[in-house]
Amino acid sequence: MTQILVIDDDPTIRLVLTKALQKQGYQVTVAKDGKEGIEQAQRLRPALIISDWMMPHMDGLQVCQWVKANPDLSTTFFLLLTARGDIEDRVIGLDTGADEFLSKPIEIDELNARVRAGLRIHQLNQELHSSKQILEAELADAAEYVRSLVPSPVTSKPATIEWRFIPSKQLGGDCFDYYWLDADHLAIYLLDVSGHGVGAALLSVSMLNLLRSRSLPNTNFHQPKEVLKALNQSFQMNYQRQHYVDKYFTIWYGVYHRVKRRLVYASAGHPPAVLVSGTNAGNTLVKKLKTPGLPIGMFPEAEYADDSCEIKALSSLYVFSDGIYEINLPDGTLWGLDDFIKRVIYYRQKQTANLDHLLDDIRTLNGKDSFEDDLSLLQIIFG
Structure with a gap:
């Protein structure tokens, strides 16, 4: 009653x-x-x-x-x-x-x-x-499932890798992975699907499984531009028409050769990875690693290009999604990529600092318990 x-x-x-x-x-x-x-x-x-x-x-x-x-x-x-x-x-x-x-x-x-x-x-x-x-x-379950798929940190040479992943309240489409293609080549990538919700998360998981299983046909996974091209073709044929209309995703994909100490990389509409070498203010060098290329799924005829760089000893590579730096500040301004890079350099130069200190700082800037978008960050330190 x-x-x-x-x-x-x-x-x-x-x-x-x-x-x-x-x-x-x-x-x-x-x-x-x-x-x-x-x-x-x-x-x-x-x-x-x-x-x-x-x-x-x-x-x-x-x-x-x-x-x-x-x-x-x-x-x-x-x-x-x-x-x-x-x-x-x-x-x-x-x-x-x-x-x-x-x-x-x-x-x-x-x-x-x-x-x-x-x-x-x-x-x-x-x-x-x-x-x-x-x-x-359902969003919490989906976020937990996505979190369960991320790889374990790597603590052994020639590269130590750690990450932080904070799903947004709505759940976005971030995912990342890294693994050895063979004894000498380490693949690293991070992708970000457009939009929010379970659909974006499912698409990111589908792409993760596709890359992890290396089931893209006739693709040399040692060549980043070939991987991006194959992803774009596969997405047009198998995903865009059937399940994920109007969806697309950005990605940064790199392959590190441990003997030659060389990193080959390509990106598709994704924020640049940031390579930092040197440990103090006097010798710190910063390089943004990005190549031209439209997001995967936008146009079937999109072209992608490789670039490469030398990796000096004790260099650090940061790969991330835009959720980590696109933060609306209380004064109405937007905290941007260059602000984030300055903060990365500041904490890297502090010998006792780690990713948690950096993220605590970003949480303070955000001013809220949750972020508007997924936040993903990889840190690779090359020995």
Whole structure:
């Protein structure tokens, strides 16, 4: 039976409302003031509250503020009972959080109509709240699944690798991997699918499995530009038409030759990887590693190119998604790539610093518990 709470300091009004509502089949509980009303609301979690505006000690607006601030009563419909008819008064009530008004003297037909409408809205809000909880649970499960696929850190020579991955609240399409193609060649890549949600995450996982299994036909995985070209062709044929219309993804892919100490790389619309050599301010060298190329899935005729660079001893390579530096600051400005690189250099020059210190700094800049986009960061230190 639907639970309705009536809060009014006038016993006659309480009796009139109780009789009218019980006649419609509702279960009614009454409270004689705001304090008792809050106690009853906490206990009952009613579908609808009818509260008088003018009451001693705690008025209806204060009760309304408390109800709307309570997560357990987020779907409760609040109907404010008042003899005030001025527009200014109703604006105040709406700004406080009231959902509807009921004028004094009470017209029973109007009461019943407003209660029925309020209960319909309450039911819709409950369904939306339930759907939101289910969606959040699904996103959390998807994020956990994506996290389970990331590789383990590497602590042995010739390269030590660690990473940090923080899914956004909506879950994006970041994923990354690294593995030895043979005894001398280490492949490293990070990709970022457009959009958010489970669809973006599933596409990123599909690409991860495709690369991890090396199932792209006629592809030399030692040559980054060939890998990107094959990915683009495969995406056009097997993914774009069937499952992921209007989707695309960016990627940075590199192959390190441990004997020659040379890194060959290519990118498709992805932020540049950053290579940092030297350990102090006097000899630090920074190089952005990026090649021209459109994101995978945009155009079937897209072309990709390789580039290469020498890797000096104790150099560090940072590969990341744009979620780590596209941060809206409180003053309205955007924290950008160059700001992030400066922060990387600063922490690298501090011998005791690590990725957690860097991310704590970025969290502070973000000013919120969650990020707008997935945040992925790889750090490869070459011995």
